[in-house]
Amino acid sequence: MSRTRPFARAGLLVATCLMAACGEGKPDAAAYVPVVEPLTGTVLYGGDRLSRPQSIGVAGDWVLVGDVPRPHALHVIARADGRYLASWGRQGEGPGEFSSLWGIQSAGPREVWLFDPAQVRLTLLDVSALLAGAPNPLRRTLVLRGDHLPMTAVWTADSLLVSSGMFTTGRLARFDAAGEPRDVVGPLPPAKPNTPPAVAQHAYAGTLVRHPSRPLLAIGTRHADRVEIYGTDGRLVTVGRGPANFEPVYEPKVRAGAPVMGTGDDLRFGYVDLFATDDRLYALYSGATRAERPGKASFGVEVHAFDWDGRLRARYALDALALAIAVDPGGSTLYAVRHDPEPAVLRYPLLR
Template sequence: MFKNFIVIFCVLAIFSCSSENKNSTGEITFSFDSFPKVKELVGEKYVYDSILNAREIILKEEYIIVSNLGGNGKQLHFLDKNTLVYGKAVGKIGEGPGEIRSGIWELDAGLAKDSFWAYDLNGKSSYEFLLNDTSPLANRTIRQNEAWFLGYSMHWKSPNEIISYVTRDSYQFGIFDTLGNRTGSIEPWKKEEQVDEQTGYLLSNLYQGPIDYNPKNNILGHAAIQFEYFQLMNLNSGQSISLVGPKNYEVDYTVEQQGNELLAFVSEETKKGYSDIFIGEKSVFLVYIGKTSSERKKTGINSDMIFEFDMEGNPLTLYKTSVSISAITVSEKDRKIYALTSDKDPGIAVFKY
């Protein structure tokens, strides 16, 4: 059993930020007081009988699209972005052509104007759905092959490049073409040398959490859910920012050998980090948890805070929400945040910010 094993691998490149807020590992620290503005958000809430276990939410053209995790019903639900009126459901569970194998773990707006993508983690498949198609089946399916099998997410970088969080790897992300061939890598776990497969597996599990990518500005964001940490990577310049906060505690965890694997276990007393991240064109938004598992259970609140940063990692605004939320999508043009609520009667809350 080993304590604080991970810190030696977390020396990450920093750019465009003042060095006075860097800690010993090169990460930028911030606190609640770092936000120049604090704003209360009171949302208008909508509840739908067909969306009882929502996981992800995205904005695409005139639609809000919500994934409903589990069950045998349709997995993807369309709402009008202006009225929040329920439109249609697609994404049939099954083994046939265009059907979803198990359930939708992640959504990506994709590159085409008239479609979006849904990722089935357990089924190792990505599905393209057309916005205005009446069919409940996917228009296109990409299945991960053996070379890509250890990828755990999908975001489109270009028409033939998909970014995927990888495990058992010296890098955090791999780039794959649509045939499953690996064409590149993003952000090594350790700058000076490659880490082995076992360490890569341990780190990918320890740092797992929400991911988002904006192909318009080529910013990739990755946040940890088990503790306070998130990273912004500029794929144009190859530079990255790692940020820690707002409470700046020491992460209490152990690393244990189980069979042939090294596994990291974060203490139950550690405050959780982030349950979602949204990369906009001008700002980055994060859903901050800031509670232990027992505190979340006791209060019934996952998060009632959203942080807004600029693209250089500077804190802009701390938003306090009127209802507990778990995931968000943002219309910067309309200055609206659409959030999945995690209260007694879960639904969709719309906040004007």
């Protein structure tokens, strides 16, 4: 596949003034741009059971793939050899049914949380029970209530859920264990003058993840190369920046009497997916505008690895356009889903 790898540099580290900012926006003088390391992937699974895969996660010995729910919403694949093990879920609004499946969060070696943004609902699935043939492997469903409009959501503790979305008073919404709203916390993202808060939130929307063991969250901004790191209390800890250091391109508009985010072909895509391990945040990077890559700007060509202090530590160039990524707990293997030339789950050995 022919493509351009933006900002590639061979054989040197380039000193830079990138911002790995704290809450006050102070620069980190130790920041640098790592050399781009090319990765060569192999197909872990490319069978015809895949439709248009949307998301990917890792739990225990399995890779889990969220798909357009026709006929199934979730696929379970063996990490070791790519064997197709099971499918589960279908299109609909009842238990075990999905409109979309954009979030897969490990809940230990046996279970995963699945997030359906269209239904604002989290589902807890026991994967080991599914593979054992249990008639009902679904352990819990949880609808996030209130007037908020969550776009991504994660389970952080036995009593706390956090989501990012179109909120007007803060960056993160927190919910109790029953899905009832508690509060909205964190500073609003930077915005152009006279920009309504909900429009700024839309411009800086992105994938929300949590640290596997510490009270930390991160958002990879979809239309900027910006990674925000928060405490679960909503405190902004730091902001990591990618090599291009760009912000969303948009204009506040009014449509049907409501404020909206106005965009065009110059809208650039930044971190289109984000995955967290104990020591790294892996951000799938596009860098392309709609005009530069029509219909494919939301697919990533690089993976940027940050530490939890917001410092860019590594850059990897992929040999395929990827929509979503996941990394094994040891940080040795990266998994990605592609759509073309045929839907597949790819496996890449990571250079550390």
